[in-house]
Amino acid sequence: PNGTNINYRCGAIYPELIQKAVGEHNADIGIALDGDGDRVIVVDEKGSVVNGDHLMAICAYDMIDRGRLNFNTVVATVMSNIGLEVALENKGGRLVRTQVGDRYVVETMRRTGYNFGGEQSGHLIFLDHITTGDGILAALQLLAIMQRKERPLSGLAGIMDSFPQVLHNVRVREKKNVDEIAGLKELKDQLEKDLKRRGRILVRASGTEPVIRIMVEGEKEEQIHAIALTMGNHIKSVFGI
Structure with a gap:
């Protein structure tokens, strides 16, 4: 040691x-x-x-x-x-x-x-x-x-x-609170309805770098991958990436 x-x-x-x-x-x-x-x-x-x-x-x-x-x-x-x-x-x-x-x-x-x-x-x-x-x-x-x-x-x-879980990181131009990303909460709420209480979505900003972290859990791997991608694409569009 x-x-x-x-x-x-x-x-x-x-x-x-x-x-x-x-x-x-x-x-x-x-x-x-x-x-x-x-x-x-x-x-x-x-x-x-x-x-x-x-x-x-x-x-x-x-x-x-x-x-x-x-x-x-x-x-x-x-x-x-x-x-x-x-x-x-x-x-x-x-x-x-x-x-x-x-x-x-x-x-x-x-x-x-x-x-x-x-x-x-x-x-x-x-x-x-x-x-x-x-x-x-x-x-x-x-x-x-x-x-x-x-x-x-x-x-x-x-x-x-x-439950299957997928993690998706989106690098953005600047650190930003997820609550400040336009339309993100509404999209998250809608996608969580699609999971029908058998899954969840967690979106949070990294505390150390300009990255938004997306975690999706659900019963169907194909579905949660699609949800993570949809969330990521929305974040990119807001930041103009």
Whole structure:
């Protein structure tokens, strides 16, 4: 270690190593943390990566079963897959979304009385135990669920199906708030109606460069690609690109 190589080719951002180890040791689960230990990514017994959205679904189902999830509600960010929302609704729960960043998840939880939330990236926050993400605590909670349910991780993760997602970046001439782009909100509202509550559109400006980021989720890949392209072309036309 030299101060600049934290998690270099290992840990949560390089799950390939833990996938290989799970296969070599015929393990039930592989666990990887990030550099500061507040995120966890796991690998199931088949070698498939299980991200934070699936982990939140697994933990939420268990907490609902035991009457431990306040208001049957999970707090996550706008980046969590709509499949998490559907999975929670199937269990009688619901998802509350915040802007990107685990700090906003925690702020919402503390303000509203919700006690569980996280991010797709692997931050899991169990507010009954701690006020921040903790990869080791999250891993222990997951292991306890596997023990209680007596089911392999792949079976537990099957409670949620991730919807197809497409990301489309449009480089513009200058930084601009998306609310200031003429006609964009109206177009977004119309296209979301076409998704019939089985998908969503997220449009946001990059905080570091003159780029508008478009994310579309839905059940049909062809449809969401077309929607992303339509949104991108509208933005280009407004900027005269």
